[in-house]
Amino acid sequence: MLSSTRISICQVRELYKKTRIDTLYSIPHKLLVMGKKIVLGIETSCDETAIGIVDSSGHILANCLYSQIQEHREFGGVVPELAARAHLARLERLLEQSFKKAAITWSNIDAISVTGGPGLIGGIIVGVMAAKAMAAYQNKPFYAINHLEGHALSPRLTQDISFPYLLLLVSGGHTQFLVVHDVGCYTCLGSTLDDAIGEAFDKTAKLMGLPYPGGPLIEQLALNGNPLAYTLPKPLIKQKNCTFSLSGLKTAVRQCLEKNNISKESLEAADLCASFQYTVTELIKNRLFYALEAAHSNLGKPVENFVVAGGVSANKYIRSSLKDFCQSKGLHFYAPDLKLCTDNGAMIAWAGVERIRAGLHPDTLSFPPRPRWPLDALKLEIHND
Numbered sequence: 001m002l003s004s005t006r007i008s009i010c011q012v013r014e015l016y017k018k019t020r021i022d023t024l025y026s027i028p029h030k031l032l033v034m035g036k037k038i039v040l041g042i043e044t045s046c047d048e049t050a051i052g053i054v055d056s057s058g059h060i061l062a063n064c065l066y067s068q069i070q071e072h073r074e075f076g077g078v079v080p081e082l083a084a085r086a087h088l089a090r091l092e093r094l095l096e097q098s099f100k101k102a103a104i105t106w107s108n109i110d111a112i113s114v115t116g117g118p119g120l121i122g123g124i125i126v127g128v129m130a131a132k133a134m135a136a137y138q139n140k141p142f143y144a145i146n147h148l149e150g151h152a153l154s155p156r157l158t159q160d161i162s163f164p165y166l167l168l169l170v171s172g173g174h175t176q177f178l179v180v181h182d183v184g185c186y187t188c189l190g191s192t193l194d195d196a197i198g199e200a201f202d203k204t205a206k207l208m209g210l211p212y213p214g215g216p217l218i219e220q221l222a223l224n225g226n227p228l229a230y231t232l233p234k235p236l237i238k239q240k241n242c243t244f245s246l247s248g249l250k251t252a253v254r255q256c257l258e259k260n261n262i263s264k265e266s267l268e269a270a271d272l273c274a275s276f277q278y279t280v281t282e283l284i285k286n287r288l289f290y291a292l293e294a295a296h297s298n299l300g301k302p303v304e305n306f307v308v309a310g311g312v313s314a315n316k317y318i319r320s321s322l323k324d325f326c327q328s329k330g331l332h333f334y335a336p337d338l339k340l341c342t343d344n345g346a347m348i349a350w351a352g353v354e355r356i357r358a359g360l361h362p363d364t365l366s367f368p369p370r371p372r373w374p375l376d377a378l379k380l381e382i383h384n385d
């Protein structure tokens, strides 16, 4: 009889559960691709403990975050061991908060995604182990997300942006131009030889006696400063490529502070912040010019869409300067909503949605947390799958 030979998705799951936990999710995945989905995302790769819940139409049902800034501030930067402990201490409460905010239960969740790297390994282990436990216990598909892919796709959560696009990823740990061909498919065109741009903001702020993280404070002080007050170097500007170098800029700030004996409350400090921010922005525009050329030759056609993402993309001066630059070149400019620029759970949940929609398989529960995980390695892994 037909009815007795039909096998339900639950039966398939049970069958798989009885065989190997690694293969648990491979068959249900075919059904997962269809219809509206709700994904829970966990982010613990640095100093934000974050959980987001989003659906596949781009609605953010919850985006709860605990910032560890106070824990790390007295040390002038993130202390990895403290960060891992704080993630562990906060995650459970944050999960309850997220479900309450989203007004849903586990039964509404279709998949769990978690930052699997790159980042501080202690924090990543906490997030990944928690996500694996939830996936196994709640019987949900598990997606290990590359944190950089979370940033790269974050503007697509709230805006309609088609592939391919040129991405400038600017965060506390990364500065890269990438061609985003598709979900899981990236080509790196250039990166930094030393400091990341967010790191340069943070180190400059520290030199000026400002607390961590320095980026938002420099932006705030720069509002009252003259961007042309101090001439700072633009490293590598003569090179016709999209490689960055930021460490010389930070040294120049230190020399300027020593030479002019600038205190953090003075008008000169505001001038220096404005000059630093202006110089970084000019540098980015110069590098972007060459990145567009490199993207053109990579794609075999001119780029139409430019996206800036990552923590530094929250800087309104940089956003508006890049928008003007793009308009002058006839490019569409996109940046994530301000609350999605720095690390958050919604972008990790959204990367899970994107992977489901692209038909990519969930990861197995043997996924190893990765302190290093270059974004352009993803393509290879997917094709080898």
Ligand code: AMP
Residues within 6 Å of the ligand: 046, 170, 171, 172, 173, 197, 198, 199, 201, 202, 213, 214, 215, 216, 219, 310, 311, 312, 313, 314, 315, 316, 341, 342, 343
């Ligand atoms: P992420 O690594 O993506 O979490 O971003 C954190 C980095 O972004 C830190 O280095 C911050 O200093 C930097 N950042 C955050 N907001 C701003 C801002 N408004 N201007 C410049 N940098 C910022």
Ligand code: MG
Residues within 6 Å of the ligand: 147, 151, 171, 172, 310, 311, 342, 343
């Ligand atoms: Mg980040």
